[in-house]
Amino acid sequence: MVIRNTSMSDRNLEQIMEETSKDDTLQTLTRLIIDGWPDEKNEVPKEVFEYWNFRDELSNVNRIILKGEKIIIPTSMRKNMLNKLHEGHLGIEKTRKLARDSIFWPGINAQITDFISKCSVCLESRRSNTKEPMAESETPELPWMTVGTDIFYWNINNYLIIVDYYSRYFEIAKLENIRASCVITHMKSVFARHGISSKNLLD
Numbered sequence: 001m002v003i004r005n006t007s008m009s010d011r012n013l014e015q016i017m018e019e020t021s022k023d024d025t026l027q028t029l030t031r032l033i034i035d036g037w038p039d040e041k042n043e044v045p046k047e048v049f050e051y052w053n054f055r056d057e058l059s060n061v062n063r064i065i066l067k068g069e070k071i072i073i074p075t076s077m078r079k080n081m082l083n084k085l086h087e088g089h090l091g092i093e094k095t096r097k098l099a100r101d102s103i104f105w106p107g108i109n110a111q112i113t114d115f116i117s118k119c120s121v122c123l124e125s126r127r128s129n130t131k132e133p134m135a136e137s138e139t140p141e142l143p144w145m146t147v148g149t150d151i152f153y154w155n156i157n158n159y160l161i162i163v164d165y166y167s168r169y170f171e172i173a174k175l176e177n178i179r180a181s182c183v184i185t186h187m188k189s190v191f192a193r194h195g196i197s198s199k200n201l202l203d
């Protein structure tokens with residue numbers, strides 16, 4: 001098997017190999033990949049629990065761990081990777097897309113969102129953009145500040161979809177019924193996880 005990961009230079013790969021060998025969790029993971037996984041999740045060490053669901057996609061090539069064709073980045077290099085991914089100060093979705101083809105670690109998407117929402121360069125440029133009234137109505141300043149919601153019916157169930165206008169991230173919740181109280185309960189739980197929405201553009 002060959003690493004077909006063109007976005008990584010050789011020097012980077014060497015560093016990833018080096019750091020993977022020093023990363024305790026990734027070393028546990030390497031042993032499981034080589035020796036085989038047990039039948040039950042509770043038989044694996046806790047630190048690799050978050051890899052369990054996609055254990056079949058994992059492989060070990062030249063001391064680097066791959067998930068499909070994506071390189072699993074050791075913990076010590078993740079912060080640096082976030083910096084690199086966000087070098088051009090692209091938005092959350094574009095940055096995620098950039099990562100999606102080449103690198104992975106558990107929780108990477110949430111960390112990208114968090115990293116960008118705290119980026120001072122992006123915050124400053126959003127602040128100056130939102131001084132224009134036109135832009136203000138289009139781009140919220142912060143994630144989960146403005147959301148759109150809709151209810152759709154699929155496969156005998158009703159679903160609530162909530163879209164964050166800032167990141168275009170969306171969440172879907174299955175509804176027990178379409179009474180307002182039920183919809184509001186689901187919306188509250190989504191908002192509680194992301195912070196409170198100040199504007200809800202209900203259709």
Ligand SMILES: [Zn+2]
Pocket residue numbers: 086089090116119120121122123
């Ligand atoms: Zn930025």
